[in-house]
Amino acid sequence: MVSGRVEFLLSAPQLKFLPEPTVPEIALAGRSNVGKSSLLNALTMRKGIARASVTPGRTQELNIFEVGQPTQFRLVDMPGYGFAKAPKSVVEKWQNVVRTYLRGRPVLARALVLVDSRHGLKDTDREMMKMLDEAAVGYRIVLTKSDKIKASALAETHDKVAAEAKKHPAAYPEIHLTSAEKGQGIAALRAAIVADALTP
Numbered sequence: 497m498v499s500g501r502v503e504f505l506l507s508a509p510q511l512k513f514l515p516e517p518t519v520p521e522i523a524l525a526g527r528s529n530v531g532k533s534s535l536l537n538a539l540t541m542r543k544g545i546a547r548a549s550v551t552p553g554r555t556q557e558l559n560i561f562e563v564g565q566p567t568q569f570r571l572v573d574m575p576g577y578g579f580a581k582a583p584k585s586v587v588e589k590w591q592n593v594v595r596t597y598l599r600g601r602p603v604l605a606r607a608l609v610l611v612d613s614r615h616g617l618k619d620t621d622r623e624m625m626k627m628l629d630e631a632a633v634g635y636r637i638v639l640t641k642s643d644k645i646k647a648s649a650l651a652e653t654h655d656k657v658a659a660e661a662k663k664h665p666a667a668y669p670e671i672h673l674t675s676a677e678k679g680q681g682i683a684a685l686r687a688a689i690v691a692d693a694l695t696p
């Protein structure tokens with residue numbers, strides 16, 4: 497994924513615009529502003545291939561990126577849940593697209609649930625995790641922005657999140673600690689994703 501082809505394919509405002517489900521997909525979910533687009537850029541080492549911004553609600557459609565030549569799998573950057581600087585009706589519409597995609601996409605190999613290291617799990621994250629449990633979509637919990645807090649606080653959040661993850665049947669027990677800014681945990685997460693996508 498680092499040296500090979502990574503290309504933006506399309507932006508789907510509704511499910512009917514999604515590409516044919518011909519290859520596995522890995523989707524990035526999480527609260528608005530948690531760092532989904534930044535993580536996608538770090539994982540692919542393509543600065544700015546996904547648009548990141550300080551304003552929550554930057555990503556408003558399902559943005560699909562293809563990896564490999566020919567395409568081996570796709571990465572899906574999604575709109576966030578929780579607070580977003582956009583009208584309520586618009587936010588509800590895109591969150592519905594996210595939910596329906598996660599519940600019903602036949603080629604969805606894995607979801608990543610991103611959680612801000614500084615905040616830990618919020619109720620909206622728990623709702624997302626419950627929904628993925630019910631849909632039997634396996635997911636990895638990824639703590640983001642690890643560069644923004646002290647190691648001791650990070651370890652504390654990690655342990656709390658790991659304890660909670662154990663109670664969720666579709667969650668991986670291993671919690672990923674990452675910084676898109678400083679690179680912590682990126683190589684390990686990249687390897688895990690490639691394995692998720694390519695192992696039948």
Ligand SMILES: Nc1nc2c(ncn2[C@@H]2O[C@H](COP(=O)(O)OP(=O)(O)OP(=O)(O)O)[C@@H](O)[C@H]2O)c(=O)[nH]1
Binds near residue numbers: 550555641
């Ligand atoms: N320090 C630090 N900042 C980060 C990191 N990851 C993301 N950010 C910052 O957090 C803000 C939000 O990042 P995005 O990647 O746009 O977040 P998002 O989850 O895609 O946001 P939405 O699309 O609005 O839901 C930006 O200002 C990023 O620069 C990180 O690892 N470290």
Ligand SMILES: [Mg+2]
Binds near residue numbers: 534548573
């Ligand atoms: Mg985004």
